[in-house]
Amino acid sequence: MADRDPVIVGVADTPLENGLVPGGLSPLQITAFAAKAAVEEAGLSLDDVDGLLTAGMWGNPGAGALPGLTLSEYLNICPRFTDSTNIGGSAFEAHVAHAAMAIEKGYCEVALITYASTQRSDASRNLGGRPAALTFQFETPYGMPTPAGGYAMAAMRHMHDFGTTAEQLATIAVNTRGWAMRNPAAMYRAPLTVDEVLASPMICDPLRKLDCCLVTDGGGAVVMTSAQNARRLNKPAVYVRGYGESHTHWTMGAMPELSRLVAAERAGEAAFAMAGIGPDSIDLAEIYDSFTITVLLTLEALGFCKPGEGGAFSEKGRTAPGGDFPINTNGGGLSYAHPGMYGIFLLIEAVRQLRGECGARQVAGVKTALCHGTGGTLSSGATTILANS
Amino acid sequence: MYQKPLPQPDAGTRPFWEAARAHRLCIPKCRACGQFHFYPRALCPHCRSADLDWVDVSGRGRVHTFTIARRPAGPAFKEDVPYIVALIDLEEGPRMMSNIVTGDVEGVRIGDPVKVRFEDVSAEISLPKFIPA
Ligand SMILES: [Zn+2]
Numbered sequence: 001m002a003d004r005d006p007v008i009v010g011v012a013d014t015p016l017e018n019g020l021v022p023g024g025l026s027p028l029q030i031t032a033f034a035a036k037a038a039v040e041e042a043g044l045s046l047d048d049v050d051g052l053l054t055a056g057m058w059g060n061p062g063a064g065a066l067p068g069l070t071l072s073e074y075l076n077i078c079p080r081f082t083d084s085t086n087i088g089g090s091a092f093e094a095h096v097a098h099a100a101m102a103i104e105k106g107y108c109e110v111a112l113i114t115y116a117s118t119q120r121s122d123a124s125r126n127l128g129g130r131p132a133a134l135t136f137q138f139e140t141p142y143g144m145p146t147p148a149g150g151y152a153m154a155a156m157r158h159m160h161d162f163g164t165t166a167e168q169l170a171t172i173a174v175n176t177r178g179w180a181m182r183n184p185a186a187m188y189r190a191p192l193t194v195d196e197v198l199a200s201p202m203i204c205d206p207l208r209k210l211d212c213c214l215v216t217d218g219g220g221a222v223v224m225t226s227a228q229n230a231r232r233l234n235k236p237a238v239y240v241r242g243y244g245e246s247h248t249h250w251t252m253g254a255m256p257e258l259s260r261l262v263a264a265e266r267a268g269e270a271a272f273a274m275a276g277i278g279p280d281s282i283d284l285a286e287i288y289d290s291f292t293i294t295v296l297l298t299l300e301a302l303g304f305c306k307p308g309e310g311g312a313f314s315e316k317g318r319t320a321p322g323g324d325f326p327i328n329t330n331g332g333g334l335s336y337a338h339p340g341m342y343g344i345f346l347l348i349e350a351v352r353q354l355r356g357e358c359g360a361r362q363v364a365g366v367k368t369a370l371c372h373g374t375g376g377t378l379s380s381g382a383t384t385i386l387a388n389s
Numbered sequence: 390m391y392q393k394p395l396p397q398p399d400a401g402t403r404p405f406w407e408a409a410r411a412h413r414l415c416i417p418k419c420r421a422c423g424q425f426h427f428y429p430r431a432l433c434p435h436c437r438s439a440d441l442d443w444v445d446v447s448g449r450g451r452v453h454t455f456t457i458a459r460r461p462a463g464p465a466f467k468e469d470v471p472y473i474v475a476l477i478d479l480e481e482g483p484r485m486m487s488n489i490v491t492g493d494v495e496g497v498r499i500g501d502p503v504k505v506r507f508e509d510v511s512a513e514i515s516l517p518k519f520i521p522a
Binding site: 129132142143144148149153202251253258 | 393454457
């Protein structure tokens with residue numbers, strides 16, 4: 001192991017009660033507590049942090065418009081590496097990539113990645129909301145519910161192109177619920193059937209309520225450093241072996257192909273090439289599940305199955321507990337929690353699985369895990385490949 | 390009084406909205422490579438040329454994909470539910486988002502032929518929408 005190899009040494013997520021952060025904490029309070037927990041788990045203190053990476057949707061317009069500035073001030077950190085890349089929910093996988101490069105270069109020693117959201121407390125999910133200016137002047141006037149409508153149009157096209165069925169999409173929600181039932185922190189833990197998913201109200205055809213992620217609060221933090229630094233810290237290091245990122249569009253009219261994730265293909269290809277492995281070497285995947293269709297498209301884009309075969313792949317139960325390809329083992333955005341930009345929770349769960357800390361939902365013998373975030377409206381993709389040796 | 394969000398034309402898009410007000414669908418065509426694009430940009434996305442023309446197009450196209458919104462995109466759309474939001478592939482090539490105005494939302498299919506029909510929503514703005522052709 002090279003001394004400057006980038007590793008993850010601390011993670012933390014904010015405990016929720018029925019999807020809410022107890023006490024009505026502000027996004028800044030949530031961030032501070034998650035950051036403190038993550039650095040202390042590693043055996044570090046906030047004094048050691050010299051790289052600060054964050055993305056979020058709080059306080060904008062206002063203090064959240066320049067979130068790195070506000071957070072460094074609030075935490076009293078003066079970073080020498082800073083990154084507020086915001087490409088939607090995949091931002092945190094991109095942050096791991098950027099922090100990895102900074103650590104390898106010796107540009108910083110301890111990088112802190114954070115996220116916080118109070119969207120459920122604020123009851124702020126707004127299906128319309130985007131000002132009809134600039135690129136959005138050609139979409140907002142037509143009333144596409146965002147983001148569900150865009151994902152629905154992709155699902156509709158995938159059904160048309162490949163014969164994917166509503167039942168197959170539903171199996172993704174069902175398999176994910178199977179994992180949530182083993183996670184005491186998950187919001188939805190009751191058993192779920194395909195028939196129940198199909199009986200849930202239609203939101204945007206062909207997506208039903210149970211094809212859509214939860215709307216919760218949440219907060220999380222990830223701490224990275226070098227392999228050399230990690231030797232004296234508390235937790236076994238989780239190595240960053242590969243990463244990639246890309247994005248193609250934000251408005252749906254500009255998406256290159258409605259039934260294919262070009263950004264995820266590019267991100268995945270780069271990450272696998274860097275890690276020197278292929279999809280067959282992945283023991284566990286944490287795949288952004290804003291909607292069931294997101295998972296299906298991502299499985300295809302990353303090469304876990306062929307284009308058009310995502311439905312059949314999930315239908316066989318391979319991704320459920322006991323299956324040979326575990327994904328979203330915390331219960332995912334569909335059943336665990338989804339505070340707007342979910343990507344940091346993919347990393348947190350993968351790290352805990354690689355450390356063997358996951359109790360009833362622990363996957364045996366995990367050595368290599370993949371996280372893939374999706375942001376915007378199927379717009380951005382960022383992949384992180386992690387390993388415990 | 391029209392309550393839904395109105396497009397905010399800018400220097401790069403005003404010719405499109407002015408034509409729409411006259412019930413013409415008018416989009417950029419590149420003089421360098423001959424291809425149309427939408428939405429209007431300063432540079433042709435195909436060849437990066439800035440030598441662009443505004444050209445009236447047929448207003449005919451096909452449904453590339455769509456969804457039926459069962460929940461409105463905000464209160465202003467509440468009375469329209471269920472309504473169709475679609476991506477239309479214009480005969481001339483580009484793809485645009487719009488609504489398909491039809492009494493039979495359940496009958497819409499990918500590949501259906503559609504044609505433009507303008508809806509006057511304010512003194513300045515007419516929205517291009519589509520009806521089954
Ligand atoms: Zn051109």
